[in-house]
Amino acid sequence: MIPMILKLRARGKSGKRFTLWLPLFLIWIIVLPLLVIPVPFIMLAALIMWPSGRGYLIFQAYLTIFRVIGCLSGFEMDTESRNSTFFIVLK
Amino acid sequence: MTEERKKILEMLSEGKITADEADRLLSAISKDGGTGSRTTRMEPKYLRIMVEPGPESKNPDKVNIRVPLKLIRAGLKLAALIPKNAQTQVNDALHEKGIEMDFSQIKPEDLEDIVKQLDDLTVDVEGKESVRIFCE
Numbered sequence A: 001m002i003p004m005i006l007k008l009r010a011r012g013k014s015g016k017r018f019t020l021w022l023p024l025f026l027i028w029i030i031v032l033p034l035l036v037i038p039v040p041f042i043m044l045a046a047l048i049m050w051p052s053g054r055g056y057l058i059f060q061a062y063l064t065i066f067r068v069i070g071c072l073s074g075f076e077m078d079t080e081s082r083n084s085t086f087f088i089v090l091k
Numbered sequence B: 001m002t003e004e005r006k007k008i009l010e011m012l013s014e015g016k017i018t019a020d021e022a023d024r025l026l027s028a029i030s031k032d033g034g035t036g037s038r039t040t041r042m043e044p045k046y047l048r049i050m051v052e053p054g055p056e057s058k059n060p061d062k063v064n065i066r067v068p069l070k071l072i073r074a075g076l077k078l079a080a081l082i083p084k085n086a087q088t089q090v091n092d093a094l095h096e097k098g099i100e101m102d103f104s105q106i107k108p109e110d111l112e113d114i115v116k117q118l119d120d121l122t123v124d125v126e127g128k129e130s131v132r133i134f135c136e
Helices: A024-036 A039-052 A056-072 B004-011 B019-034 B069-080 B084-096 B106-119
Strands: A007-013 A017-023 A077-078 A083-089 B045-054 B062-068 B122-126 B130-133
Touching: A039 A056, A039 B045, A056 B069, A077 B122, B004 B019, B062 B069, B062 B130, B069 B106
Parallel strands: none
Antiparallel strands: A007 A017, A007 A083, A077 A083, A077 B062, B045 B062, B045 B130, B122 B130
């Protein structure tokens, strides 16, 4: 499932803290069509380059982009140093 | 006879392992059987990497990363698609860092095995910093 919300929390040297909730589903509404629009062109390029063996790679690479986006949900990173903290989670 | 026992005995008959090793493996299997390893195990979904300062460390930095195993699987698939000449460059860069790994050897059929092996991975390193890598 694609991540729908990005939560970001950071604290800098000044001690100022900020938290950001980013509704990714709103971004996907814009980004996903941009990823889908080039599909016919990519399919065409893949078909043209199929005999050389690169067509399969182009096709697979494009599919993998969607696969990676779909697997991002659940990623979490939390770092803490003396002066700063940074936390990011994709839900 | 279970599949695991059969495999051990086959390895013994083929001379891949010694009788002592086979004995140890068989007793390990029987111990596992007694503690209920046959109960359905929850499949791990994430790989957790934790770095915390050790008792003697002056560096208070902490890192806690949770990576979905699905993402690792997708990443490995992407890595398998890297063109040959780029793979050589990656391998050279890793070699310079002392990591002996050949990306060109990763075949799509091996990916599932690699991720499955990650399920059982637990790394604990205690030094200046404590590093823990495990699946959850």
